[in-house]
Amino acid sequence: MTEQTTGPRSWVTVTTKLESVMGPGRTAGSWTQYCCPVHEADGRRHRPSLGAKYLADAGRTKLECYAGCPDEQILDVLGLQVRDLYDTPRGPGRGRSARAPQPTRAPSQAERAIEAAGLPLTSHKPDLGVQRSSWRSTAGYEYARADGSVAGAVRRREARFEHGTGKQFTQQAWNTEQGRWENTGFEKIPYRLPQVLDAIADGDRVIYVCEGEKDVHAAESAGLVATTNAGGALNWTAEHAQWLKGAPTVIVVVDQDAAGYRRAEKVMSSLVGVVPRVRVVGAATGKDLHDHLQCGHEIADLVPVAGLDPFTPISEPTPPAQGNNVIPGGTPMPEYLLMPSGDAPAQQSDDLDNMSMQWRMFMQALMQKMFEAVSEAIEQKIRYDEMKAQLAEEDRRKADAEQAAARAAAEARLRKLREKGLHTASRTEIVEAVRDAATWAGDSDFAKQSLEELAAHVEKRYGLHIDASTGTVTPSAQTEEAPELVVALRQAEIERADQARLRIAQNRMVQMIAAQADLTDEAKEELYGEIAKWVDNPTPKQLDLLSKKLKATGVGEETTTKMRLVAVYLGQPGQVVPLGQLGEYESTLATRELRRLPEALVSHGEEAKARVDELLVRYQDALRIGGPTTSLRERLADTVAVMDPEDQQLARTRGTAIRSDPTSKFTKLWPDHVDRDELTSAVRVYATLAPKADLAAGKAAAEGTAADPDAAALAKRAAVHRKTIEKAIDKGHGLHDLERDQLRLMLADVEAGKSVTPELMWLDERTAASVDRERAERIAQQTARTTERQAEQILESGASPIGATRRSGVELKRVIDAHTQLATGRANLPDVEQSGRLEQLDAKLQTLRVPEGVRNRLHHHLDQGAGDASVVGKQARRIAEVWAERRDAVVEANSPKPQTAAGYDSEDRRAQMARDLKSAGLSPAKVAQRMAADAGAAHPAAAATQTSTAGKKRTTRRGAGVQRTHHRGKGQGPSMGR
Numbered sequence: 001m002t003e004q005t006t007g008p009r010s011w012v013t014v015t016t017k018l019e020s021v022m023g024p025g026r027t028a029g030s031w032t033q034y035c036c037p038v039h040e041a042d043g044r045r046h047r048p049s050l051g052a053k054y055l056a057d058a059g060r061t062k063l064e065c066y067a068g069c070p071d072e073q074i075l076d077v078l079g080l081q082v083r084d085l086y087d088t089p090r091g092p093g094r095g096r097s098a099r100a101p102q103p104t105r106a107p108s109q110a111e112r113a114i115e116a117a118g119l120p121l122t123s124h125k126p127d128l129g130v131q132r133s134s135w136r137s138t139a140g141y142e143y144a145r146a147d148g149s150v151a152g153a154v155r156r157r158e159a160r161f162e163h164g165t166g167k168q169f170t171q172q173a174w175n176t177e178q179g180r181w182e183n184t185g186f187e188k189i190p191y192r193l194p195q196v197l198d199a200i201a202d203g204d205r206v207i208y209v210c211e212g213e214k215d216v217h218a219a220e221s222a223g224l225v226a227t228t229n230a231g232g233a234l235n236w237t238a239e240h241a242q243w244l245k246g247a248p249t250v251i252v253v254v255d256q257d258a259a260g261y262r263r264a265e266k267v268m269s270s271l272v273g274v275v276p277r278v279r280v281v282g283a284a285t286g287k288d289l290h291d292h293l294q295c296g297h298e299i300a301d302l303v304p305v306a307g308l309d310p311f312t313p314i315s316e317p318t319p320p321a322q323g324n325n326v327i328p329g330g331t332p333m334p335e336y337l338l339m340p341s342g343d344a345p346a347q348q349s350d351d352l353d354n355m356s357m358q359w360r361m362f363m364q365a366l367m368q369k370m371f372e373a374v375s376e377a378i379e380q381k382i383r384y385d386e387m388k389a390q391l392a393e394e395d396r397r398k399a400d401a402e403q404a405a406a407r408a409a410a411e412a413r414l415r416k417l418r419e420k421g422l423h424t425a426s427r428t429e430i431v432e433a434v435r436d437a438a439t440w441a442g443d444s445d446f447a448k449q450s451l452e453e454l455a456a457h458v459e460k461r462y463g464l465h466i467d468a469s470t471g472t473v474t475p476s477a478q479t480e481e482a483p484e485l486v487v488a489l490r491q492a493e494i495e496r497a498d499q500a501r502l503r504i505a506q507n508r509m510v511q512m513i514a515a516q517a518d519l520t521d522e523a524k525e526e527l528y529g530e531i532a533k534w535v536d537n538p539t540p541k542q543l544d545l546l547s548k549k550l551k552a553t554g555v556g557e558e559t560t561t562k563m564r565l566v567a568v569y570l571g572q573p574g575q576v577v578p579l580g581q582l583g584e585y586e587s588t589l590a591t592r593e594l595r596r597l598p599e600a601l602v603s604h605g606e607e608a609k610a611r612v613d614e615l616l617v618r619y620q621d622a623l624r625i626g627g628p629t630t631s632l633r634e635r636l637a638d639t640v641a642v643m644d645p646e647d648q649q650l651a652r653t654r655g656t657a658i659r660s661d662p663t664s665k666f667t668k669l670w671p672d673h674v675d676r677d678e679l680t681s682a683v684r685v686y687a688t689l690a691p692k693a694d695l696a697a698g699k700a701a702a703e704g705t706a707a708d709p710d711a712a713a714l715a716k717r718a719a720v721h722r723k724t725i726e727k728a729i730d731k732g733h734g735l736h737d738l739e740r741d742q743l744r745l746m747l748a749d750v751e752a753g754k755s756v757t758p759e760l761m762w763l764d765e766r767t768a769a770s771v772d773r774e775r776a777e778r779i780a781q782q783t784a785r786t787t788e789r790q791a792e793q794i795l796e797s798g799a800s801p802i803g804a805t806r807r808s809g810v811e812l813k814r815v816i817d818a819h820t821q822l823a824t825g826r827a828n829l830p831d832v833e834q835s836g837r838l839e840q841l842d843a844k845l846q847t848l849r850v851p852e853g854v855r856n857r858l859h860h861h862l863d864q865g866a867g868d869a870s871v872v873g874k875q876a877r878r879i880a881e882v883w884a885e886r887r888d889a890v891v892e893a894n895s896p897k898p899q900t901a902a903g904y905d906s907e908d909r910r911a912q913m914a915r916d917l918k919s920a921g922l923s924p925a926k927v928a929q930r931m932a933a934d935a936g937a938a939h940p941a942a943a944a945t946q947t948s949t950a951g952k953k954r955t956t957r958r959g960a961g962v963q964r965t966h967h968r969g970k971g972q973g974p975s976m977g978r
Contacts, residue, residue, distance in 0.1 A: 010061040010084060018037070047168075110258075188240055192227050209251070407447075430457070561597055605644050611677075612669070620658045643894060742758065780873070808844045822873045
């Protein structure tokens with residue numbers, strides 16, 4: 001080592017220390033790179049990650065660890081302090097002996113979050129060992145300016161090493177004058193800048209900030225707008241942040257390591273005052289967003305990072321977002337992730353009493369606001385009475401008639417609600433009824449009486465006292481004296497919503513029995529009683545008893561299946577058979593009941609109409625801009641295939657018209673049909689937003705403060721989604737009556753405070769197949785995870801060397817991945833057994849000196865796990881095949897039937913032949929001659945070699961024979977799937 005004796009004071013001091021501790025550095029542009037003394041001082045080979053650079057204009061030396069180690073920590077290891085980074089020492093005295101004791105540095109926000117997450121404060125790069133291949137370029141990421149011109153690019157290079165793959169990133173700038181790349185940096189602009197600016201211009205798109213271009217591409221595959229920066233995790237600057245100005249929300253997706261957390265802190269700091277809301281989330285599984293999506297998670301599954309996310313303090317748990325809030329189609333960031341725990345007071349405390357009091361306060365504020373509207377209506381009536389004397393006689397009679405009609409309509413609504421029963425009314429119905437009664441109480445005895453009844457009901461149901469004379473709403477004396485009653489009232493509201501489901505299901509089931517013409521009145525009444533027993537005890541056991549009673553009474557299999565469907569779809573969605581009763585009672589899955597019906601409950605063609613309209617719009621857009629259309633045309637053909645022939649012709653005609661002139665304006669073919677995908681999004685977003693908005697309003701009322709602007713905006717968005725749902729219920733075409741019931745019940749659930757929507761929202765077979773497929777994926781992952789946990793327990797036994805589980809993790813993960821493929825039905829057992837993965841794991845364990853007994857136990861366990869996964873996969877595959885066969889049958893039924901050719905000796909064929917000869921220009925004599933010759937042959941000579949086309953109807957699906965061979969058991973024949 002050559003000690004540096006010349007140069008600026010700070011540079012000599014720092015680099016001399018670095019060389020004495022870590023060895024010589026190497027030049028990289030204006031930087032000199034060293035191994036970091038904090039996280040790379042273990043004596044192993046590392047790629048240097050600490051940069052040192054002299055800043056002449058500032059008279060100091062700059063240190064930067066690309067893994068995120070703080071300067072103070074680096075200096076402490078070197079025996080230096082911050083003042084040593086400056087040419088002119090700061091503070092009194094010179095040298096270490098004159099330094100005053102430095103206060104202990106408080107941990108940063110990122111460091112507290114790192115500690116809370118259980119991550120090491122420093123990231124140690126693995127020793128990859130000896131390089132086995134040359135570096136080769138594997139990817140390039142071009143950075144474009146706001147105008148779309150290329151500024152530069154980041155090149156990714158990889159090489160194989162003894163213990164893994166190494167990667168390097170280099171920057172290049174585009175020289176527009178010379179038209180070539182130069183190996184230097186470029187201006188500090190975010191990746192995908194034009195797309196980011198377009199999203200900001202839209203006004204409501206969320207921007208994701210990821211760590212690395214690979215994650216940006218993963219985000220884009222999920223339909224998001226994302227960006228990053230060149231130069232590494234900690235090279236994000238305020239210049240990058242300024243480009244995001246105007247975005248409503250920025251989501252920072254961290255990498256699950258110390259550098260990723262420190263980067264997130266830096267990005268957050270740069271966005272202060274630039275964007276109104278910043279969230280910080282991490283992968284539910286894996287290190288980054290790419291891993292998260294590869295593991296089958298959705299964007300809604302991203303987990304807020306405690307200590308970094310502004311709404312998730314370290315002191316509180318951070319549960320992952322609900323995976324069933326997935327909006328099909330890959331839409332931008334779901335709204336319910338934009339207003340999570342911190343913005344909604346309900347999640348700020350786990351205290352149920354506090355939550356229930358906020359709910360009661362919301363109801364109080366809602367009622368009070370309603371009375372303010374009533375007061376305005378009464379004042380308008382008073383002003384009208386004062387002005388009535390000035391009106392002409394005819395105008396006065398007309399106005400009186402209008403007033404009388406409005407009063408009669410309000411009384412009719414109140415009577416209808418009384419007949420229905422106040423205990424069954426929803427929150428919205430109660431509020432509207434109180435408004436009607438209070439508005440007309442001075443002019444109608446019935447309205448006055450109804451207001452008294454409603455006031456008593458509101459006090460009993462919500463713990464609120466209504467004073468109609470003053471128009472005020474206050475907490476009842478009982479709830480003031482016993483706050484625990486509010487908890488009971490809120491729970492009762494949830495139970496009331498559950499009872500509403502059972503009551504609607506009961507009505508539908510009774511209607512089905514009443515429609516059975518071959519049943520006697522006595523038999524029907526007996527079955528009504530059995531249905532009531534199920535309502536009183538809605539368990540799988542009671543539903544099974546009801547099914548047996550229906551069968552014994554002579555009710556057909558189809559009706560019985562439909563009644564079971566109603567029970568599990570409307571009455572008890574999501575109910576499962578208890579583990580102890582599996583096999584004893586039938587499954588309670590709505591999709592299973594749909595598969596058992598002889599025909600689809602919802603027409604495939606009706607369900608497809610809205611999707612065809614949407615695909616036609618996208619097809620026209622693609623044609624107009626010259627974009628690719630092959631995929632769209634294939635999807636259109638596949639979707640149109642399930643429609644009736646008449647609708648197919650309409651769609652094809654529209655497609656032809658679009659091709660003829662892509663610039664023309666076309667109205668939708670079926671504008672009133674419900675788009676189930678869009679409505680699913682509205683339902684799930686509303687179910688998440690509405691309870692949060694209600695509780696936020698309740699907290700503001702309880703504290704006597706104005707509602708938070710964000711909460712008010714949240715309530716407005718929830719109201720928009722509710723209107724969309726109500727419009728679909730009232731006017732949407734293509735929905736089954738049971739689906740409309742589901743939507744109404746879901747609205748009641750939300751008003752009661754429930755935010756979980758049913759797994760099966762719709763009854764069409766496309767949705768049902770998708771739900772079954774997603775359920776199969778979950779079961780497959782759970783099966784594989786269980787096998788993996790048990791395998792790790794075997795390896796962690798006392799007989800195994802310490803670290804065997806960790807060091808064999810890659811090989812074990814490959815085996816578990818194969819089990820997951822088995823359990824989803826995408827692989828077969830012979831292929832997995834012949835893949836050699838288990839043997840590779842065993843070889844690895846032998847090198848780690850794991851005892852043979854442990855290896856044998858593990859081998860037996862994994863064999864058994866593979867068998868279990870294969871069984872699960874076969875079940876998933878059979879279910880998928882059922883849905884495919886049902887769809888194929890619909891497509892076949894709607895396909896145009898080939899017309900039967902006329903017989904050779906038929907008059908039709910001879911008449912057509914004569915017309916063809918005449919049209920070919922033959923004279924009448926020639927035509928007669930040819931026709932006479934034709935009459936002399938009974939059959940054409942070629943008929944002897946033809947076979948009959950009237951064969952047997954196919955009873956198996958195409959490829960079933962290959963599938964059978966493909967999934968033979970071990971030892972029953974060669975595998976065809978390799």
